[in-house]
Amino acid sequence: MSKKPKIFLSHAAADESLVEAFETVLAKSLGVTSADIFCSSLEGQGVTKGGNFVDEIRTKAAGAKGVVALISPSYLDSPFCMAELGAAWVLGTHRLPIIVPPNSFREMQATLLGIVGVKIDNEDALAQGFEDLSAATGIPLPTSAVRSRAMREFQRKWSTLKSDIPLASRVSSEVYSTAIQERNDAVEARDTAEELLSKAEEQIAALRKVKDATAVRKIDADFDDSGWEERLEDELSAIRDLHAELGGREIVRLLILDCLGKEVRPDFKYYSEEAQRAVELDVYDDEGKKWNYGHPDVMELRKHVETVQDIFVEFPEAAKGLRSQGMKCDPNNIRFWEEQV
Template sequence: MPKKRSSPLIFLSHSVADIRLVEAFETLLAKALNITSESIFCSSLEGQGATKGTNFVDAIKDKAVEAKAIVALISPAYMESPFCLAELGASWVLNTHRFPIVVPPNTFEVMQATLLGVVGVRIDQAEALSQLLEDIGEALSLPAPKAGVRARAMRDFSKAWPELEDSLGKAKRVDASTHDKALADLKTSREAWEASEQELEVAKAHIEALKNTKDATQVAEVSKAFEDTDWETELDSAISEISGLASEVGGGQVLRHMILELLGKPSHPDLNDEYIGRAIEIDVFDPDSKTWNHLSDEMKALSKAMEKVQAVFDEYEDMASELKRQGKRNKADDIRFWEQQLRL
C-alpha cells in the first residue's frame, strides 16, 4: 500500500511557462527555510505535484487548502493564465498565510489590481525577498537555518536571476495597469519635451538679443533678463532633490503624505490603497502603529531638502513676493506650495 503523502507546508503557485524560475525558486525556498522539497507542493516539479492517476484540478484545490502558506510567483505568464488566476483566487480565500512575489516586468500595480490591499515584494529586490523568506519562516514557526546557509542561497539565486529573467514566459498582452502607467509616463515625457522646447525658444531669443548689441553693459542686462535669478536656481535644485524621492517611496501620493507629516499636519494614508505598499516595504511607514518613520533614509533626505527650500526663502526676501506676482503659492508651510512645485 503506497505511503500517503503528508500535507505540504508551502503551496508554490506559478506558471509552467516559468519552469526554470520555478526550479530555482523552489531550491531557494527549501534552503532558506531549512525544509525539504517534500514540504513544498509544486505541480510542475516531478515528485512534488499531483499524484499520478489523481484528478489534477482536485489535487491542486486540496493541496491549496492543506498547505500552511501560499507563495505565488506573479509573472507575466501567470497573469495571462486563467487557471493560475483561478488558483490564486481560490488559495487566497482558503489560506491565511499568503505571500505574493512580483516577477518583472510585472509591477506592484499589476499585483494590486489582482490582490487589492495585499503587500508583496519584487523577486529581484534581494533585501526585500530575504525579509519575506524570514516572514514565511516565522509564520510557519520554522527553525531558522544558519545565517550562512540562507545568505549563500540568496546569493546563488541573485546571481542566477539575470538568466532566469531571460527564460521567463513572454506576455502576449499588456495588463491594463501597465498600459495606464505607460500612458502616464508618455504624458510626463511629452510635458517635459514641451517645457524643453519653450526653454529652447527662450535661449534662441537670448542669443538673438545678444547678437544685436555690442555694449558690454547692455549684454549683461540682456543676459540678466533671460536667466533665472539665484533664488530660482537654488529653489529648482532643492525641489529636484525632493522630486527624485517620489519613485523610491512609491509615488507622488506617498511623497505628499510625507511632506504633510514633516509640516506637522495630519497625514493618514489609506492602508487599503496600492500606493502605500512601497513605503511600508522600505520601512518609511509602519502600518501597525500607523506612523511615519522619521529615522528612515527617505524621511531624512526629504527633511533635509525641505530645509534647503526654507533656507532659500530666508535668504531671499523678495522670493515670496515674486512667487506671488507669478500667481504661485509662496509659503513653505502650505501643502499647496509643495503640490504646485512638485506637480503632485
C-alpha cells in the same frame, strides 16, 4: 493519505526554469526540504501519478501553511494560476506574492488584493519576505549565512533567467490607461523642453550681438526664470526667524560657523544675555560645552544652511547675481551670512 506540504508554490507552467531555481532558494532560505514544498512542475513534488490534478491541487493548497506565488506575465495569463491565488485568499492562507519582471507593482494592484508583494530581483525585500513567511507559518529559519549563500546563488541564476521570461499576451485596462497617461506626460515634457531650448537659443543670439557688460547682465536678467532669488530669500528669511528661537543673532551666527566646520562656543563675557538664553532654551549645554544638535530649531537651522549652499551649487548664476550687486556670494564664508542674516 499524502503528507500536507508546508509551502504551496503557485506558478505558471511556462516558467519552469525559473521555478526550479526559485524552489531551491525558497527551500534553503526556509530550511525545509523539497518534500515540504508542493510544486506541480517539478518531478516528485507535484500531483501523484494517476491522481486527479484539480482535486489534488485543491487539497494541497488548502493544507499548506503558506502559499508563495511567482507572479510572472505567464501567471497573469493563466486562469488556473489566478484561481490558486484566489483560493489562498479565501482560505486565509498566508501569501507571499513574488513579482517577476517585467511585471511591476503597478500590474499587481488589483491582483494581490491588498497583499504586499516583493520583487524577485530585490534581494533585501525577498529576504524579508522569507523571514515574514517563516514568522507566519512557524517554520524556523536556518542561519543567516545559509540564507545569504542561497540568495547569492539565486541572484546569479536570475541574471540569466530573466531574459527568458515570456512576455504577457495581454494587459489590463488599468495598465493600458496608465501607459497612455505616461505617454501624454512625456509628450508634454518634450514640448516644454523644446520651448526652453528655443528660449535659450534666443538668449544666446541676443548675447552675441552685444559687448557691453551691463547690457549682458540685463539680458541675463530678462531671460532668467530659475527663481533662485526667491528661493534664496525664503531660506534666509527662515533663518532670520530663528533668531529668537535659538537665543539671538549672535547664537545664530555661531551655529552657522559650526555648520561651516568651525568649532565655536558662546561667549558668556560679551554676549552673556544671548548665551544664557541659549542655555535656557536647551540650544547649548554649558556644562558639557557643546551644542544640542538634536534640538528641533538647531536641526532646522542646519537644514536651511545646507539648502542655501545647495542653491548656489544648483544655480551658478546666483553667485554672479549677488556679486554684480556688490554683495558677498560665498555661502561657505561667514561674511556672506553676516551680511545676509
